[in-house]
Amino acid sequence: MQRIGIIGIGFMGMTHFEGATQLTPDEENGKKRTILGTKLNGGEVTAIATRNASKLAGDWTSIQGNFGPRGGHVDLSELKTYSDYHDLLADPEIDLVDLCLPTDQHESIALEALAAGKHVLVEKPIAIELDAADRMVRAAEEAGKRLMVAHVLPFFPEFQFAADCIREQRYGKLRAAHFRRVIAEPDWSSGMSDFRKLGGWGIDLHIHDNHFISLACGVPRAVFARGILQDGFVNHLHSNYLYDDGELAVSSVSGGIAASGLAFAHGFEIYLDEATILYEAGTYGGEWVVDRPLSLLTNDGKNTTPELSGGTEWCAAFTAELQHAVDCLNSDEESPILSGQLAQDALKICYAEADSIAGGQPIEIG
Numbered sequence: 001m002q003r004i005g006i007i008g009i010g011f012m013g014m015t016h017f018e019g020a021t022q023l024t025p026d027e028e029n030g031k032k033r034t035i036l037g038t039k040l041n042g043g044e045v046t047a048i049a050t051r052n053a054s055k056l057a058g059d060w061t062s063i064q065g066n067f068g069p070r071g072g073h074v075d076l077s078e079l080k081t082y083s084d085y086h087d088l089l090a091d092p093e094i095d096l097v098d099l100c101l102p103t104d105q106h107e108s109i110a111l112e113a114l115a116a117g118k119h120v121l122v123e124k125p126i127a128i129e130l131d132a133a134d135r136m137v138r139a140a141e142e143a144g145k146r147l148m149v150a151h152v153l154p155f156f157p158e159f160q161f162a163a164d165c166i167r168e169q170r171y172g173k174l175r176a177a178h179f180r181r182v183i184a185e186p187d188w189s190s191g192m193s194d195f196r197k198l199g200g201w202g203i204d205l206h207i208h209d210n211h212f213i214s215l216a217c218g219v220p221r222a223v224f225a226r227g228i229l230q231d232g233f234v235n236h237l238h239s240n241y242l243y244d245d246g247e248l249a250v251s252s253v254s255g256g257i258a259a260s261g262l263a264f265a266h267g268f269e270i271y272l273d274e275a276t277i278l279y280e281a282g283t284y285g286g287e288w289v290v291d292r293p294l295s296l297l298t299n300d301g302k303n304t305t306p307e308l309s310g311g312t313e314w315c316a317a318f319t320a321e322l323q324h325a326v327d328c329l330n331s332d333e334e335s336p337i338l339s340g341q342l343a344q345d346a347l348k349i350c351y352a353e354a355d356s357i358a359g360g361q362p363i364e365i366g
Contacts, residue, residue: 002043002119002326005094007085007109009050011065012123013100016150017074019318020045040319043096043326047080049088056081066186066264066283068314085109089116096121096329098150098322103198107132110147114139119146121325125207125350126343128199133347137340148325148335149343151211155320157308158279158294162270163216165277171298172273174217179209179252180280181266184259202227202234203350206254211346213241215337217250219345224362225353227255234354241349242362261285267292274299 004020006013020040050056055063060071082088089097089112097113099106099122106127113120120140126149127133140147153159166174183205198204213220220241227237236255243250258265265282280292296304310316321338328335336342345365352363 002095002329003046003093004043004096004098004322004326005047005049005080005088005091005118006045006098006100007049007088008100008102009048009052009055009060009063010100011063013048013050014060014063014071015065015068015315015318016098016100016322017045017048019315020322040323040326042330043322045079045098047082047088047091047094048076049082049085051083053083056083086112089113089118094118096325099123103128103204107136110136111139114143114145114147117143117145119148119329121148121150121322121338124149124151124211124343125199125203125347126340127347128203130344130347130351133340133344137344140340146329146334147340148328148338149340150321150325151208151338151343151346152317152321153208153212154215154337155310155317155324157310157317159212159268160310161294161306161308162268162277162279163212165272165275166216166270169272171275174248174270174272176249176271177213177217177268178250179213179254179266179268181205181209181252181254182258182262183256183264184262185256186263196231196233199350200230200233200235200354201254201256202237202353203347205256206234206237206252206353207346207350209252209254210349211343213250213252214342214345214349217241217248218243220250220349220365222362222364223349223352223356225356227353227357228257229354229357232354234350234357237353237357239353239356 006016058074058076060074063071097118097120099109106122110120110122136147154163165171220243222242223239225237225239228235236257238253241250263283267280270277276297278292278295281290293305296306348365352365356363
């Protein structure tokens with residue numbers, strides 16, 4: 001049994017908590033939430049740490065994000081609650097520390113957790129600086145503990161289906177792929193109002209694509225990007241990923257320059273020898289719209305909607321992500337999806353893209 005302690009109860013901390021404990025409203029207005037006893041298989045959240053006294057008392061009504069419900073009132077009577085995260089790190093009954101803190105705090109607290117003998121799951125991105133990511137990966141190796149980075153995109157059913165098809169060559173060899181992930185300037189969180197503190201949208205947002213592309217298609221040899229640099233940070237880009245196979249064409253568009261009516265959109269088009277896979281969805285004018293549900297188009301002329309596994313709850317992908325992390329710890333195996341090294345590679349691509357935009361030429365991935 002992996003006993004999980006969450007540090008940081010903002011939107012992502014709440015999302016991980018709900019994903020792990022399967023909270024559900026028990027009043028019509030959704031303001032009251034209680035633990036129903038449904039836990040991860042082989043793991044459970046047993047402690048949280050936050051400096052906010054109201055949140056420690058179970059009042060999470062101040063929490064909101066760009067998807068899912070607003071926070072409510074949570075029954076924390078069965079959990080340990082710490083106002084100082086050092087006390088959580090010192091708790092011998094915590095096996096996995098789940099860090100849901102701002103990115104600029106990832107390195108220091110991850111290093112403390114590893115030094116305390118804990119496994120670590122840290123929200124994406126692993127860090128903003130490449131040197132910080134390297135120190136985190138090396139510290140985990142030296143401590144003999146797992147460092148996992150919570151890149152959740154591969155656990156969304158549509159993206160999981162796409163990755164499986166590519167990896168298994170279910171419909172033949174990958175020939176080309178294009179990915180899209182764009183947002184308007186966010187106004188739902190003061191913590192995201194300044195993209196510079198997040199490493200620019202080229203890191204905070206687009207790293208999802210770089211991680212998924214590296215996982216599904218392989219880490220590219222080089223990248224060529226065009227886009228907008230603002231104060232040294234990528235605000236928007238179009239990227240081409242260069243592989244040794246010169247016929248493989250993989251590209252993406254990502255950034256934070258969409259009009260306010262387009263709060264978020266993502267999707268992909270993937271071309272295999274024997275099939276084309278399409279998906280497109282986003283928040284248009286305040287409404288979530290799936291303008292192209294996952295579609296499998298095959299050479300026999302058919303267009304089908306694949307059956308997808310996974311729950312329908314708003315946090316189902318995070319449940320799957322946390323379950324995967326627990327499974328890997330229980331089996332003492334390195335996660336091919338959440339590995340610190342893959343997260344570090346995705347960050348390297350982000351920096352190569354910025355250099356490519358600045359210099360107007362392809363940049364090798366170090």
